[in-house]
Amino acid sequence: xAKKKGKNQWAMYDPTFEQERIRKSLIRQRLHVALEQHxxxxxxxxxxxxxxxxxVGMEALARWNDEELGFVPPNEFISIAEEDGFIIPLGEYIFxxxxxxxxxxxxxGLTHVYVSINLSLRQLKNExxxxxxxxxxxxxxxxxxxxxxxxTENIALSDEKQVIETIHALKQMGIRIAxxxxxxxxxxxxxxxxxxxxxxxxxxxxxxxxxxxxHTAKLTEAIIALAHRLHLHIVAEGVETDQHVSFLQSxxxxxxxxYFFSPPVPFEKVVKQVQAAHI
Ligand code: C2E
Ligand code: MG
Ligand code: MG
Ligand code: MG
Numbered sequence: 001x002a003k004k005k006g007k008n009q010w011a012m013y014d015p016t017f018e019q020e021r022i023r024k025s026l027i028r029q030r031l032h033v034a035l036e037q038h039x040x041x042x043x044x045x046x047x048x049x050x051x052x053x054x055x056v057g058m059e060a061l062a063r064w065n066d067e068e069l070g071f072v073p074p075n076e077f078i079s080i081a082e083e084d085g086f087i088i089p090l091g092e093y094i095f096x097x098x099x100x101x102x103x104x105x106x107x108x109g110l111t112h113v114y115v116s117i118n119l120s121l122r123q124l125k126n127e128x129x130x131x132x133x134x135x136x137x138x139x140x141x142x143x144x145x146x147x148x149x150x151x152t153e154n155i156a157l158s159d160e161k162q163v164i165e166t167i168h169a170l171k172q173m174g175i176r177i178a179x180x181x182x183x184x185x186x187x188x189x190x191x192x193x194x195x196x197x198x199x200x201x202x203x204x205x206x207x208x209x210x211x212x213x214x215h216t217a218k219l220t221e222a223i224i225a226l227a228h229r230l231h232l233h234i235v236a237e238g239v240e241t242d243q244h245v246s247f248l249q250s251x252x253x254x255x256x257x258x259y260f261f262s263p264p265v266p267f268e269k270v271v272k273q274v275q276a277a278h279i
Contacts, residue, residue: 027080030066035090040064042097043264046273047116047235047257050249055277057148059116059257060098061264062090082120091123092132099147101267103140110274116148116178121155124166133170144174148199152180153187156195167195178235183223192230200227204238207258211243221251228252 034040040062047057062074081087095117102115123129137144149170155163156179167177178199183206202223209216220236227234236248239258248256262273 024080026069027072027077028084028086030069031064031077031081031086031090034064034066035086035093039066040090040093041266042094042101043266044101044115044270045257045264046262046270046277047255048261048277049255050245051254054112055274056112056255057114057116058270058274059150059264060094060101060118062094063264078120082122085122087120087122088126091120095132096136099136099140099142102146103142104267105271105274106142106146108271108275110271110278111146112278113274114146114148114176116150118150118180119155121158121163124151124155124163125160130166130169133173133175137173145176148176148178150178150180150201153182153185153191156191156197157187164195171196178233181237183219197232199233199235201235201237201257202253204258207236207238207244207248208240210247211241217247220247224251224253 041064043061043063044058045061046055047059048054049056062078064072064074064077066072078087081090098115098117102113105113151167156167158164171177176198177195178201179197180201181203182200184203200223202220206216206220206223210220211217224234233255234253235255235257236244236253237257239245239248239256239260241260244258245256245260262270265273
């Protein structure tokens with residue numbers, strides 16, 4: 001009996017491991033079908049400028065409700081798509097949808113709004129990425145400074161020359177760069193010396209604690225001051241309560257995003273919100 005058991009025997013027959021593997025491969029298969037059938041949609045979460053008291057931006061967030069799997073959270077399917085490179089066509093689809101939706105918004109005279117799109121490292125490493133973006137800009141003739149691309153600290157820390165060069169080229173085109181989930185990683189802020197960014201998005205884990213943890217509150221205040229000192233835009237994510245809002249007002253945070261204002265919603269709904277906030 002014992003002889004038959006291989007070294008990795010426990011891993012082979014671990015039922016949760018097996019279930020995870022099956023789910024992953026099912027997601028992978030279904031994701032290909034979903035993209036082909038345009039079953040992936042893009043939702044938008046409003047970004048509010050507290051000084052102007054106006055909806056000024058919206059973050060594009062991928063949504064997938066599969067016939068077989070039900071709702072699959074983006075954290076789950078994005079990381080699977082990153083593993084096998086499927087993030088390239090998927091990311092292009094999301095990017096294109098977001099830019100075309102912004103174009104439709106601008107055509108209605110709502111030209112003050114920008115769109116913020118999450119990027120994966122794989123996309124920045126893709127040699128065709130820059131020309132894809134360039135073509136999309138030409139096709140839509142949108143002002144590039146109304147497009148913001150969100151990268152995580154891990155990406156900003158990448159010492160790969162190509163990634164840094166691509167970020168610079170995007171900036172050169174006039175596109176804005178945001179650091180997403182700022183403060184959540186293990187990273188240093190040294191990358192701010194090497195790549196010039198436009199916006200810091202404070203991670204929601206900070207905001208959740210500003211009213212209960214004095215230390216986190218001070219740290220958050222310091223991050224906002226740092227951003228101002230560097231002439232960067234600052235967005236607080238995960239704003240859920242009016243206490244969060246008061247705190248962020250008193251610390252002069254420019255922009256906010258969170259369930260307190262709105263969850264991510266379909267395009268038609270965000271258009272209504274933009275219109276309502278514009279009057
Ligand atoms: P993220 O870029 O940090 O996006 C913000 C996440 O916080 C979204 O989760 C949003 O729904 C959620 N959120 C917004 N306000 C609140 C709030 O007040 N409270 C709480 N608890 N959560 C809030 P979502 O949509 O599930 O997306 C999760 C992550 O998946 C995103 O985090 C992003 O990293 C990734 N993701 C989503 N769409 C895309 C995409 O198109 N491309 C890439 N590369 N990643 C994406
Ligand atoms: Mg984001
Ligand atoms: Mg993100
Ligand atoms: Mg974030």
